[in-house]
Every structure is written in structure tokens, then in C-alpha cells.
Amino acid sequence: MSVMKNFLNVILILCVCLNWCFTEGVAEKKESGKVDSYTFQVSSLFPSSSSCVLSSKASNTKSSLRVVHMHGACSHLSSNKDASLDHEEILRHDQARVESIRSKLSKNNADGVSMTKSTKLPAKSGITLGSGNYIVTIGIGTPKHDISLAFDTGSDLTWTQCKPCLGSCYSQKEPIFNPSSSSSYHNVSCSSPVCKNGTTCLDSNCVYGIVYGDNSFTRGFFAKERFTLTNSDVLDNVYFGCGEYNQGLFFRTAGILGLGRGKLSLPSQTATTYNNIFSYCLPSSASNTGHLTFGSAGIVSKSVKFTPVYSFRSSPHYGIKIVGISVGDKELEITPASFSTNGAIIDSGTVITRLPTKVYAELRTVFKEKMSRYKATSGRGIFDTCYDFTGLDTMRIPKIAFSLGGGTVVELDKIGMVLYPFTRSQVCLAFAGDDDHIPAIFGNVQQKTMEIVYDVAGGRLGFAPNGCS
Template sequence: MATCLLPLLLFLSFSISAFGLQNFHVVDIHSLMSSDVCSSSKDSKSRLRVVDRYGPCSTLSSRQNISPEQILSNDQSRVNYIQSRVAALSGQANNSDPLASSKIPAQYGGSYGVGNYIVQVGFGTPSKTLTLVFDTGSEVTWIQCEPCQYCYMQLDPIFDPSQSTTFANVSCNSIPCNAVSFGCSNSSCLYGVLYGDGSYTIGYYAEDTLTLNPDVIEKFRFGCGQDNEGLFGEIAGLLALGPANDSFVLQTSDKYHRIFSYCLPGVSSSTGYLKFGTDSYLPNTKRTPIPANLRSGQYYYFLNMTGLSVAGESLKIQSKVFPKAGTIIDSGTVITRLPPDAYKALRSTFRKHMKQYKMAPSFSLFDTCYDFTGLDIITIPSVGIQFLNDVSLDLDPNGILYAIGNSQACLAFASNRKRTDLGIFGNVQQRTFNVMYDVWNGEIGFSPDAC
């Protein structure tokens, strides 16, 4: 199929450029859909291989037991939680919001969600390979541990601390314990994380050797969960890449200088990567600053979104729209959330350029959907996102349309309810970019076509 279409795609691409329509993408409709066959990333030297937990590259046996409706519903739960949490931190919370006002003896986490990507790392000595979700919106790395009071079923054998010669509990009177603890037991530090969807993990805060081929991190601190309940699927735990508390990024700052990057594959049948340290820089990286007043002491990575474009046309959006709400970048949120005024401008212009295609009914978060039944090739307008420092990202087609079936796809953005709701740059729009976090210098960078 792909071989037969190649000459046609090349011809169409030439024709579009010749007629001055270079701000459009000619797309094989099948390329928006995930294949049943896993294809490898173009970057074979990556430190950790990243795959969609529900795609054919995943080793999780339950990877197909999820629907687009469930993904988007859980995504909205995560967004609600993040927005409530940030509002609470800024003093804008609605006191009637139970998430904003609840008091629990545990670290908060975002809604766990399902639109996440997984990596495999090693814990203990000798090293035991475990499959973890990685999340830039989390502060505490944790895994399930024996002996379990309650452990859900996971793919890998549950980690047994008694089998590791380098395992130790973190003491109650230590500084790291103060960052995560809600109590002590037998002089050992206890941790707990409650997620916005009701999932939670509770256990001992511990340290052991963490192996990231080929690197070895000694005395890495993590939660050794012995009571873990909720929507975790078959993963063994979570690798926390947030900017606060005792996350992986802060613990490994001497080695990796608080620098990491990832590339999320365009479709779930492809692979990406997760890198740490100076290898995260690519020559063509465009950098935008993390706001100076939000570089430390926060739970999320903020950036300054400044505008949107469709088919090369800058949308008329008032300059105060994006600063009023604020924006974070989040690896765990699936769909980008925009201020209502910005989304309306995007939707209106996108529809104008797609009027030759049959519209389909709204679907979950999406109100701009199309029925491409009987078509192999479609032409869609480019969509660009602008950030401070003249950083402009031309999104991959898989970051513009979100497939919801064999022949239907929707504009892959959603509107916030209120103008003051936090904006979120989600992982669908980050696909195929090398997304570089230089936390030490307060920058986030983007390089296109990295995986």
C-alpha cells in the first residue's frame, strides 16, 4: 500500500508547492491509524526506549483493553485535577471543589490517566527489569514491593527488597523524608501518593540502585509501595520527572545536570526514546524559557504560549488570552487544552480549510470531526503553536488529527471551560518532537522529526 502510494504522494506534494500551498500536509489516511506491527525508532542509540502502553510495541498484555472514549474521559479527569491543583496553589481555587480543598496525609499526584508512555528500567542488585510509566507531572517515583498488603496484577514480577543487596529504608529524620513523608513506622519513612482519579500508592520510602542502561544510579530514592489500588493497569510503577520535591530530575542533578528529553512516537505502533543529560540537545533545538518565577517550588513545567497559526495564517487572538490562563507542558495529558477564545479561532479557521470533507458527529472532547470513508489521501492545513522567543512548532499531522476509528478523525485540541483555566500542551501535539527540558537553565526546547 505505502509503496504504491509513494509516487502519488510525491506528485501531490510537488503540485501543492507549485500552487503556493506549502502550508498544507498531504496525508495518507492510513498513516493516522496505528498498525498492528511495531516499527523501531530511527534513533537506535537512545538510552531508554519509549512506547505507547496500549500499542503493539508494548509488552503489556492488556494493551488493547481501552477505547478512545475511555482515554479521553480519563484525560479530562487528569486535566480537571491539574487545573484544580494549580488554582489552589495560586489562591484561585473554588472552595466547593473537593480536589482543591481536600486534606489528605499524602503527596498529591495528577490523575493517573491512560494516555501515558512506558519505559523499562532496572531496580536493585542484582538488577530486576520493571516497566514504568514516565510522567513530567509527578514528583515521587514508586514501584510495587513485597510484602504486599494489597498489590494489583502487574506484568513484571513484583520487586522483592529482600533479594537486593543494596536496598535500604530512608530514615524518618532525613531531609528527603521531609519532602514526601506523611509519617513513620519503626523509624522508617512512609510515603503516600493519592491521584485525582482515586488511585493511590502507600508504603515505605526507600533507596536502591537504579539501572538505566548503561548508567547506574546508586542510592536512588523511591516509594516502595505495599498498598496500591486504582487504575494502574499492568505497569510496575512510575518514574517521576516533575520539577519539585525528590523527583528523578532533582536526585540525579549531579550526573545529568537536570537535563532530559524525550520523543513520543507519531503513532502507537512506533517507538520513541527518553534521554538524560547533554545528549538531550539536538543541533536544531528551538528554546523557550520557563517563566523565572515558576522555575522552582512548582509541580509542573510552565511555558509561555503566545499564538497559533493555521495554514501559515496567524490567528487573531488577543495578546492577553494566553497569559491570563497560563500554560504548562505535560507528558501525561493527551489532548492540548486551549483558552476558549484561542480554541474558537483555531476551530473556525481549521474548518474553513477542511470544508471539502464530510463532517462527522462530535466525539467526547472533540467538536470538529470528519468522516474520510472511501478516501486514501487527504490534504489538511498545517497547524503551528508559538511560544516566547519566536519559537514556532509546525505540528506533525498526527498532532493535528486524532483518529477515533478506521475512517474518522477529529481536530486534536479541546477548549477549556473558562478563560482563567490553565492551558496544557498535551502529548499528542508533542509527537515526533525531541522535547528537551533544561531545568537548571530554565528552558524547554523542541526539535522536529526526531523519532
């Protein structure tokens, strides 16, 4: 009997070990039952790029489109040249994005602009606007001309490159839109009420111009056109910028899909159709897909927790209130003044979350204490807290959670939301400290795999786990 009991104990131990080793993320609890760390496979930091994994939630939605990562296995835009883009370039462009935000807010000029139905669009990650952004493919004009646009919660006006490119156009993958071939295209007249706030005129037509903080720019005609989101969702008379003179860090995308708070953003223009609600889930890796959804009927998660969203000065950005941050079982010493000077925003276009210097310094200190068992290695770029996981199958990292206004807690419970991998021998904490002249920015690495709901009409922002699959 004792032999059989010992045998069963061995089997039980083996089962526990197997479950430990082969589970991507295992939550570990203290005696109180509170989760303060997760165990992950090191290999999950480097997902295979040989196959395309479609989001089940997006693909099973009636109005969804196939979505791809711009440089990933699913992409028709990827090329060998794209593959040569390295992390240093991605992070350099990310810093340009942050500088752009700083410039816009310091000038109180949102974009430098001179001038209960649901549909789902795919979110695909690329590199544009100075950072590792995400893109969607939509149709424009009649007949429909497909273009890939970076969607941006920090921009209002949607724009795309247009022929004849009288000044210059940067290189994009798809053919440039030709408005003369569309029967639904119309320039906006200078006499139109929407042609104001610094717009200029050319031959009685309204002309716009946008200059970003990194000196990228687009200029052209302010126009109206038909936008096709899906075969069943066609939007007429959408205001947009038809750019004939464009330069900057936009790479192979065709322009910007503006999702900001202003009157010219797509959610604002379609408020009667989609109730000024949209949501998205950013894919976990370049081999996975995500989605962008307009309308409340497309919200796929029932466990969304909301926090109030705040107007952020005169910018299109969505302000949030960070009231606390925890690392494992340690609450950081955040006071009401920690974020009061410049506040905080959530931004789809910034890659790495930026925190005030003192807040980041404490987060880094506590994280290092929790990770003391692992071999530290040299920093890289904006990262100063990096580890060497060579030879390890699993790792345990402390849970990081953000407490927001209204009692909402956002837990970063996926390894890719906390760590930024270069190689197995250099994996870094995916946060950075910044000077106190810009707001804190909740970046897109920390948003991955969550469903994030922008209920603009309701003045709230929602978070839910597992929004892509």
C-alpha cells in the same frame, strides 16, 4: 519534435502526480513561499500494527534500550484484554488526568506528596494515570529487578509497587518488587533531612503518601535504592516511594517515573550526573518506538529551538508561554490576556491539548473553514469537529503552529499531531476547549515525533522535528 515535447510534458505531469500521491506529507506553499497546508495519505492515520518499527536514533545509541508501545506490536505487555480498551476509555482517562491537574493546582500541592553524561531509555505508550501515557523499563535493586514505569513530567517522586502489599496493590504485568530481596534497599529514617514536608513516621521509618485528583493513590515507605537505567548507567541511592498500598488508574505498569521540577524528581536527584537535562521523543504510533534521554550528550537533533520554561506556581509542571497560534495562513486573535489568567503547561501525560474556551472556538472556526471541502460528521466525546474521509486516498489539512516565548515556533507538521482517528468515517480535530479554571495544556498528541529537550538547569525547553527517526 512537438510530439516528443508533448510526451515529455505528460511524463512530467505523471511524475508530479506520483510524487503527490505517494508522499505521506506534502507541504503546500503560497506564492510567498510560506507553508500553510500539508497533503497526507489517509492511510497514514491508521499505521499497520502487524510489525514493530524500532527508532533508528534510539537503537543506534550506545546506552539505549528496546522501547515498545504498551498495547502495540513491539510490546511484551500487550494482551487480548488490552486490545479491548477503546477510545472512549482512553479519553475518559485523559479527562481524569486533566481533573487531577486541576485538583493539584487548586490545592497548591504538587503531587499530594507527604513527604555531562548521557543515557537513553525507551519511551513506550500505554494507558495509565488517567491517560494515554508513555512508559520506560528500568532496573531497580540488587540484583536488578526490571519494572515498567509511566514517565511523567507532572510528577516529582518516582514510586513503584512493593511487596508485601499490606493494604492492596493493583494488578501489574511484571512481578511486584520485593525490597527484602535487594541488598541495596534502605528505608529513609525519620531523622533524615529529606523526611519532611508532611511525611509521617512508622517505627522510625519515613512514610510517604500521594493522592491524585482522580482519587488514585499510593502509600508506603520513603526509601533509597539502586536504579539501573542501562548496563553502563547505574545510579545509587535514588530516593523513591516503595508503595505497599496502591489503588487507581495505573493499569499494568508498576508505578511512576517522576520527571517534574521538584527536588525529588529523577532529573533533580541526578543533576550532578546528567546536568539536569533530559529529552524525549514520543513515538508516532503503537507500532513505533521513541526514547527518553538523560544528559545533553544524548540530544540527537542539532536543530533544537528553545523557549524559556517557567515555574508553575508550586506544582512540578513545566510552564510555557503561548503568544500565538496560526491555522494555515490565519493568525488567531490571541491577546496577552488569552492565557494570562492560568497560563499554560506542557505535559507528557495529557493526551489532548486543552485550550481556553475562546481560543479553541476560534481555532475550530478557522480549521472548519480550511476543511470545508471535506464531509463533516458527528462529534465524539470531547471532540466536536470531525470528518468522514471514507473513499479518499489523500487529504489536505491546514498547518497549525504554536508561537512560544522567545520567538520559538512549533509546527505540527505530522497528520497524527493534528487529527485523532477513530475510523475512516470519523477523524477529529485533536484539540479541545476547556473552562478557564485550569491552565492550557500542550498535550502528548501534539508532541509526537518531536524531540523535546528539558534543559532545567538552563531554564529553557527545546523543540526539534523528527526526533525519533
